[in-house]
Amino acid sequence: MYEPMLITLTVNREEHEVKVWPTDTLADVLREKLGLTGTKIMCNEGECGSCTILIDGKPTLSCLTLAIECEGKDILTIEGLADPETGELHPIQKAFVERSGMQCGICTPGMLLTAKALLDKTRSPTEDEVRDALAGNLCRCGNYKRITECVLAAARMMQEGT
Amino acid sequence: MAEEFSVIGKRLPRVDAIEKVKGEAKFTSDIQLPGMLHAKFLRSPHAHARIVSIDTTRVEALPGVKAVLTPKTVPKVHPLGEVPGIDKLEYLLDETVHYAGEEVAAVAAVTKEIAEEALKLIEVEYEVLPAVFDKEEAIKPGAPLVHPELGGNLCQCPRSVDGMLPLEWGNVEKGFAEADYIIEGTYESPLQHPVSPEPRSVVCQWIGDKLTCWASTQVPQKIRLDLAHCLDIPLSSVRVISTYSVGGYGAKDSEKTATLTALLARKTGRPVRAVFTRAEDLIATHRRIDSKIHGRLGVKKHGTITAIHLKMITNFGRDSKYLFMIPCAGAVGTCSALYRYNNSRWEGYHVYTNIEDHGAMNGFGDPEAGFCVERLIDEAAEKIGMDPVGFRLKNCMRYGDKAMDFFPVMFGPKIEWGVAGPDIDSLPECIRKVAAKAQWKKKWKGWRTPVEVRGTRRRGIGIAIGMHHCIAETETPDAATVKMNHDGSVDVLSSVPEIGQGLKTAMAQIAAEVLGLRYEDVNVILADTSVTPWGPGVFASRGIGAGANSVYLAAKDAKRQLFEMAAQRLGVKPDELEAKEQKIYVKKHPGKAIPIAELCFAGSQVTGNGMIPRNWIDERSGKVIAPVSVAATIAEVEVDTETGELEVLKITSAHDCGRVINPMLIENQIDLSITMGNGWVRSEDFIIDKSTGVMLNSNLLDYKVMTILDMPKGEDIQEIPVEIPAPWGPFGAKGMAETAVTTQAPAIANAIYNAIGVRIRGDHLTPERIFEALGK
Numbered sequence: 001m002y003e004p005m006l007i008t009l010t011v012n013r014e015e016h017e018v019k020v021w022p023t024d025t026l027a028d029v030l031r032e033k034l035g036l037t038g039t040k041i042m043c044n045e046g047e048c049g050s051c052t053i054l055i056d057g058k059p060t061l062s063c064l065t066l067a068i069e070c071e072g073k074d075i076l077t078i079e080g081l082a083d084p085e086t087g088e089l090h091p092i093q094k095a096f097v098e099r100s101g102m103q104c105g106i107c108t109p110g111m112l113l114t115a116k117a118l119l120d121k122t123r124s125p126t127e128d129e130v131r132d133a134l135a136g137n138l139c140r141c142g143n144y145k146r147i148t149e150c151v152l153a154a155a156r157m158m159q160e161g162t
Numbered sequence: 163m164a165e166e167f168s169v170i171g172k173r174l175p176r177v178d179a180i181e182k183v184k185g186e187a188k189f190t191s192d193i194q195l196p197g198m199l200h201a202k203f204l205r206s207p208h209a210h211a212r213i214v215s216i217d218t219t220r221v222e223a224l225p226g227v228k229a230v231l232t233p234k235t236v237p238k239v240h241p242l243g244e245v246p247g248i249d250k251l252e253y254l255l256d257e258t259v260h261y262a263g264e265e266v267a268a269v270a271a272v273t274k275e276i277a278e279e280a281l282k283l284i285e286v287e288y289e290v291l292p293a294v295f296d297k298e299e300a301i302k303p304g305a306p307l308v309h310p311e312l313g314g315n316l317c318q319c320p321r322s323v324d325g326m327l328p329l330e331w332g333n334v335e336k337g338f339a340e341a342d343y344i345i346e347g348t349y350e351s352p353l354q355h356p357v358s359p360e361p362r363s364v365v366c367q368w369i370g371d372k373l374t375c376w377a378s379t380q381v382p383q384k385i386r387l388d389l390a391h392c393l394d395i396p397l398s399s400v401r402v403i404s405t406y407s408v409g410g411y412g413a414k415d416s417e418k419t420a421t422l423t424a425l426l427a428r429k430t431g432r433p434v435r436a437v438f439t440r441a442e443d444l445i446a447t448h449r450r451i452d453s454k455i456h457g458r459l460g461v462k463k464h465g466t467i468t469a470i471h472l473k474m475i476t477n478f479g480r481d482s483k484y485l486f487m488i489p490c491a492g493a494v495g496t497c498s499a500l501y502r503y504n505n506s507r508w509e510g511y512h513v514y515t516n517i518e519d520h521g522a523m524n525g526f527g528d529p530e531a532g533f534c535v536e537r538l539i540d541e542a543a544e545k546i547g548m549d550p551v552g553f554r555l556k557n558c559m560r561y562g563d564k565a566m567d568f569f570p571v572m573f574g575p576k577i578e579w580g581v582a583g584p585d586i587d588s589l590p591e592c593i594r595k596v597a598a599k600a601q602w603k604k605k606w607k608g609w610r611t612p613v614e615v616r617g618t619r620r621r622g623i624g625i626a627i628g629m630h631h632c633i634a635e636t637e638t639p640d641a642a643t644v645k646m647n648h649d650g651s652v653d654v655l656s657s658v659p660e661i662g663q664g665l666k667t668a669m670a671q672i673a674a675e676v677l678g679l680r681y682e683d684v685n686v687i688l689a690d691t692s693v694t695p696w697g698p699g700v701f702a703s704r705g706i707g708a709g710a711n712s713v714y715l716a717a718k719d720a721k722r723q724l725f726e727m728a729a730q731r732l733g734v735k736p737d738e739l740e741a742k743e744q745k746i747y748v749k750k751h752p753g754k755a756i757p758i759a760e761l762c763f764a765g766s767q768v769t770g771n772g773m774i775p776r777n778w779i780d781e782r783s784g785k786v787i788a789p790v791s792v793a794a795t796i797a798e799v800e801v802d803t804e805t806g807e808l809e810v811l812k813i814t815s816a817h818d819c820g821r822v823i824n825p826m827l828i829e830n831q832i833d834l835s836i837t838m839g840n841g842w843v844r845s846e847d848f849i850i851d852k853s854t855g856v857m858l859n860s861n862l863l864d865y866k867v868m869t870i871l872d873m874p875k876g877e878d879i880q881e882i883p884v885e886i887p888a889p890w891g892p893f894g895a896k897g898m899a900e901t902a903v904t905t906q907a908p909a910i911a912n913a914i915y916n917a918i919g920v921r922i923r924g925d926h927l928t929p930e931r932i933f934e935a936l937g938k
Contacts, residue, residue, distance in 0.1 A: 023275075037192035038185015042359045043440040047862035050359065078185035093183040097175045100826035103834065104409035104662030105182035105189075106359035112183060127876055135871050138862065140359045141409055141662055142837025143830055144870040145879050 007071050011036065012080025020067045027051045027062035030077060038078035040106045042138070049137035052110035053077050059117045078109035081116065091157040092116055092150070101150035103141035111137050115151045124155055168742065169674040169681050170823050170893055176667045177686060178406070178660065189406045190363035190378040191437045198365070199228055201426050201436035202277035204267040204284050205446060206259035209516040209855030210293035210306065213257050216267060217285040224283060226276035229429040231268040233257045236425055241418045242388045243483040244522075246637065250483045251309060254392060254418055254425075258291075260308060260480040261516050262856045263445035265418075270426040270434050293516035295855045297454070297477040300513045308480065308514040317478055317512040319486045327486055327510040329493050331564070337469025337505030341460025345542045349457060349534035350925035351907070353477070353848035354450040354841075356413030356523050357867055361443040366424040367433035374401045375420050380410040381699030382689040383657050385420050392421040393428075401692035407659045411838065412522030412701065413447060414661070416483075441860040448521030449848055451476040451488055452925065455534040460505075461542045465556050469505040472497055472534070478512050481519040486512060488520065491631065492531030495790070496904065499565040499582055500535065500629050501557045516855050522701055524838050528630045529904045533843070536626040536908030537923065540915070544609045550625050550912065551597050551606070554794075558589040558627065562782065583780055583787030585896065586629070588818035588886045592794040593627060595882050596816035600796035612917050618804040621811070622917025627794045628904030632897035634702035636776050641695040642712035644673060644720045644770040650744055650759030651683045654716075657697035658709030659689035663899055664827035665705040669713045671823050672892050676717035677724075678741030679758065695771075703897030706823070707789055707890065712772045714892035720770025727761045727768075778890045789890055791898045793817045795836075795905035799913040806933030810840060810910060812874055816882035820896035825883065831899050832881040839906025841868040843927045 004019050011034060018033050027044070030036040030053070039062055042050035046064040053062045054076040081090045092115050095101065102108040111134060118125060118133040125133070130151045131144075139147065181187040218230045233255040240249035255265055267284050271277035292306035299305055300315040308315055316325025338344055358378075365376040373395070377385050382402040389400045407414060419436055427434040438446070453476045460468040476489050493508045525532075543553035559565070565582040597603070605613050605623050614621040643655040654673050660666040670684040687694060697709060725736040728746040732739075732754055740749050746761065748754040762768050780787045798812040813836050822828050845866040849858045859865045873879070887894020907927070915921050920935045 031192070032194070035194070036185070037188060040189075040360075041191065042361075043862050045440065045861060047440075048359075078183075082184060089180070089183065096183050097179040100176060100179070100664075100830055102176075102179065102182050102662075103664070103830050104359055105178070105187055105406070106408055108182050109185050131870050131875070135869055138867055138869060139837075140357055140411070140867060141830070142834040142868065142873075144837065144868075144873050145833050145876055146826075146830060148870070148876055 005068060007068055009067065009070055009075060010073065011075045012077060013084060022066065022068055024067045025063050026065040026067045026070055029067040030062060036077050036079050038109050040109055042106055049114065050107045050110040052114050052137065054113050054117055057117060057120060059114045076113065078112060081112060090116065092119065092154040095150040095154040095157065099146055099150050099153060101143065101147050103143055107137055107139045111139070111147055115154065119155055119158060123159060127152065167675055169671045172824065173826050174667065174671065174681055174824060176664055177670050178666060187406050189360050189408060190365060190376050191360055193365045193376050193435065195365065195367060195433040198433045198435055199270040199272060199430055200274040200277045201268055201270050201423050201434050202274065202281055203265045204281045206262060206264045206266050208259060208288055208290050209262045209295070210291040211259050211288040212291060213259065213266065214287040214289050220283040221269065221280045224276065224280050226272040227269060227280045228272065228432065229270045229426050231255065231422060231425055237392060239392050241421065242391050242416060243485070244415060245485045245487060248485060251481050254421055261518055262854065263518060265422070268422045268426060270430055293855055295515050295517050295850055295852065297475055297513040297515060300515050301511065308516055315514045317482050317486065317514060325511065329498065329508040330506070331498065332505030334469050334471050334505045334507040338460045341468040342463045343545045344458055344460050345538060345545055346458045347538060347541065347923050349455050349537055349923045351453045351530045351533040352843065352925035353452045354523060354846050355444055355848055355865065356411040357865065358409050358411065358413040358443065360408035361438040361440055362419055362447055363437045364420045364423045365433060365435045366420065366427040368428050372399050373424055374403065375424060376403050377420055378407050378414060379404050380407060380414045380659060380661055380701055381416055382659060382691050383696060384416040384699055386691045388416050389421055389424055393424060401690070404659045404689040407661045410661045410700070411524045412526065415522055415701065417447065440862060444860040444865060445518065445857050448519040450523040451478065451520045451530060453530040457534055457538045459538050459542050461546060463546055465546055465548050465553055467501055467503050467557050470503040471507045473509045475511040475513065477517065477520065478514050479517045479519045480514070482512070483519065483521065486510065488522070488527040490527065492527030494566040495528045495629050495631060496531035496535050499559050500627065502559055502563060517850060524835065524903045525630055525900045526702060528628060529839070529907065532626065532628045532904040533907045537911055540912045541921065547609065549606065551593060551602055554625065554627055555590055555593050559586045561587045580785045580787060581780055581783050583789060585790045585818065585888055586792060588884055589627060589792045591886060592792055592816040592818055592884050595884055596794040596796050596814050599880055599882055600812070600814040602796060610919050613798070619800055619802050620917040621798065621800045622913045622915065623796060623798045624909050624912025624916055625794065625796045626905040626908035626912060627792065628901055629790050629792045630703060630901040630904060631788050632703040632791045633707035633789045634704055635698045636708070636774065638696065638698065639774045639776055640697035640708040640712040641771065641773040642716040643695055644713065644716040646720055646762040646768040648759065648763045650679065650757065650762055651685065652677065652679060654684060654686045654713055655694045656709050656713055657689055657691060657694040658700045658705055661700055663705055663831060664824065665700065665709055667827060668706060668823045669710050672710050672714050673717045675893070676714060677721055679744055703791065703899040706892065706895050706897040708774055711774050711892045715772025715774065716770040719772055720768055723765070723768050723770065724758060724761050727765060728756050731756060781889065789888065789896060791818045791896050791901045793901040793905050795902065795909040797909040797913040799910060799917055801914060801917045801932060803918060803936055806929035806936065806938065808844070808914065808927060808929055808932055810874055812878045814880040814882065815902045815905065816884050817898050817902050819883045819885060819898045820888040820891045821885055821894035822883050823895050828883045828898065829881045832902050833879065835900065835902030836879060836906055837868050837873055839903040840873065843907040843910065845872065847926065
């Protein structure tokens with residue numbers, strides 16, 4: 001039989017000691033044990049991208065990641081995307097607000113974090129690069145055109161340092 | 163007439179945008195309460211079976227399991243249907259299951275893992291019964307009966323004759339006799355699942371004899387009615403809250419999960435949360451009807467339509483909570499009121515089978531009808547050699563033409579004739595605007611002439627138009643309350659939920675505009691049934707026409723009271739006043755004004771109430787009109803004739819909005835319809851094992867919704883809002899969420915025909931179907 005284990009997770013720059021089962025997914029631990037319900041579950045089987053978080057800067061499906069794999073890693077969820085000091089929204093968040101990059105909002109956190117990983121790597125992506133990066137994130141509200149626009153606008157904002 | 167608005171018409175951020183981008187918005191599946199249990203449902207593996215016995219002994223012995231429900235331990239009641247006064251066929255839990263996926267038992271446990279484990283320990287003995295899945299098989303003599311007590315598989319409604327619902331106007335025989343050509347064909351449209359992004363979710367908690375239910379739903383007041391009905395308790399004991407409901411697209415109407423969860427919570431004395439898995443959501447909620455329509459259209463050489471005859475068969479699945487409403491919506495909409503058909507007959511056959519229920523989904527009957535009619539119309543235009551844009555402009559319905567009202571058709575003693583309202587006159591404007599934007603004149607090279615040919619790749623262009631009613635269910639009209647606060651800010655209360663469509667934002671903009679306040683002065687509280695006034699919910703694109711309209715009327719009521727108070731103080735008459743910049747001004751003496759906050763304080767509680775009328779009466783004819791919105795779409799596609807590969811290059815959609823409240827939100831909603839309409843026929847498929855009735859693709863890898871790469875790039879999607887103010891809408895605005903979806907599939911199909919010269923009359927426009935059509 002499995003036993004629960006005590007592990008330390010670094011989420012949004014804060015350390016959390018949390019008791020998990022070896023079978024617990026990171027998505028479940030974030031949502032149910034740490035109360036970080038900004039990570040959304042649309043399919044819970046790695047098909048939709050809505051639960052995407054960043055692990056050491058890399059977009060990762062938290063529903064297909066076991067929590068026990070994540071000790072010592074740097075986990076960023078949507079709750080940690082705004083500036084921790086000032087609370088100011090990240091440019092990608094600003095762009096989504098200003099240009100209505102969301103409708104129902106379930107895919108939004110995963111979209112934002114996937115886009116952040118892209119912009120951290122590629123400062124001024126082309127439209128095709130944005131589309132390729134977001135190809136694994138489903139938006140049932142069909143908002144892809146605006147989402148692409150928002151990511152491109154965020155890239156411009158980040159370059160201009162605004 | 164140039165009207166100046168200070169809040170509406172502006173690209174303002176959604177009121178809930180910040181909480182959504184920060185992950186602060188708490189959806190139903192995010193709710194956690196102290197001591198909360200998790201519910202799971204045991205589902206039938208058989209499409210049709212009688213439950214001989216259920217043994218729950220082993221489950222109850224499993225540590226962590228707190229309650230089990232079986233058909234014998236729940237009230238034997240039929241949940242309420244969507245048609246007022248007509249219950250569903252199903253029971254809360256039934257001793258006979260009618261489709262693979264139907265609930266057999268429910269469990270509440272301390273973790274969802276234990277609840278899942280518990281399901282495996284429930285021992286059910288089934289007596290498997292014969293089942294039928296195909297709509298045409300189901301009406302053959304000797305076919306297994308889905309509901310033996312009904313004596314047949316054809317769904318009956320008060321006006322149907324031997325299971326067929328006829329709607330006839332004019333003289334079809336005479337119409338066809340007058341035609342120079344008769345175009346005839348059989349067209350199909352496929353099943354589609356809404357795939358709501360948040361799977362079905364509900365949380366129930368009892369405190370004393372009062373129940374609070376958080377539900378991800380489009381119809382919180384209907385869930386409340388259903389809970390009170392099934393649990394036999396007063397409405398005042400049930401509070402349903404849907405603060406953030408998710409992308410309904412029709413999926414989230416009333417259903418029994420809330421009641422089963424409430425029963426588990428009552429039995430255990432603890433809060434219980436039920437969240438469906440993606441597979442459960444696909445298998446056991448509801449989906450769009452499919453259809454097969456045999457159509458005949460009579461047309462004169464010069465382009466007048468003389469008659470239409472449509473015979474439609476649809477697969478209703480296990481239940482019919484909407485009775486005939488969905489196909490009927492298409493019949494009284496697209497099939498009778500999109501064009502001047504002059505003489506028309508529609509025959510509807512609606513068949514029960516052992517698959518998942520049908521239910522509401524974007525367009526509600528009009529996309530299914532439109533996918534047929536708009537291909538048929540295209541074939542007619544070709545037959546007489548007329549440009550398809552011109553043919554549509556010539557024949558589209560106009561204001562004052564004879565049209566049918568929706569509800570009397572199904573439930574009235576006889577069909578009552580009304581007229582097409584002024585809304586329909588937006589059709590020519592939509593057609594002209596979309597044609598101009600998509601450069602139709604430049605690109606259309608004539609029938610059987612593609613836009614461009616490059617080797618095996620052929621480019622084609624096609625048009626389709628569509629309509630959909632945009633307010634339903636006004637027998638019990640929506641109300642709203644506008645509550646003024648002492649600082650001049652305002653709380654707006656309505657039971658019509660925000661599901662992503664942006665209604666909360668539109669209501670804030672409308673209330674601020676009426677009251678002369680700032681956008682940020684308005685706080686919108688939606689869908690808390692013990693607090694917010696009656697409104698049946700959000701469906702049928704009724705958010706603006708019913709929900710926001712009642713807010714508009716309530717805000718006007720509050721403003722009237724403020725004006726009366728201000729008039730007294732300023733020594734003028736109320737009609738000499740205007741509200742702007744948070745003050746009430748004397749129009750002719752802008753120096754004379756009183757801050758709204760001061761009046762709100764003086765009045766102690768200024769509250770405005772508004773309720774929409776039961777009927778919308780046409781000013782010109784004095785007759786009742788059904789508000790509709792219309793759309794026109796042009797698609798440009800490229801087909802590889804070697805492989806059948808289809809690329810949708812450009813979509814241009816013009817959409818009648820009455821008045822744009824927020825351009826960004828209109829664009830969002832048109833994009834939704836475009837994407838949903840593309841997915842319906844290009845990639846999504848509801849695949850059922852033909853021998854067992856089990857859904858084979860109940861996951862998002864195999865049930866393919868459109869990804870970002872499947873859709874045209876940025877500027878290749880063009881949304882054109884058309885603003886012809888509706889006399890019945892708030893500031894002339896009207897609901898427009900669903901209409902554009904009706905035009906996508908036929909526009910693409912017609913563009914494919916232009917590209918390859920072969921008509922596809924079947925249900926999907928996939929590379930395989932195109933390949934087949936090319937005779938490969």
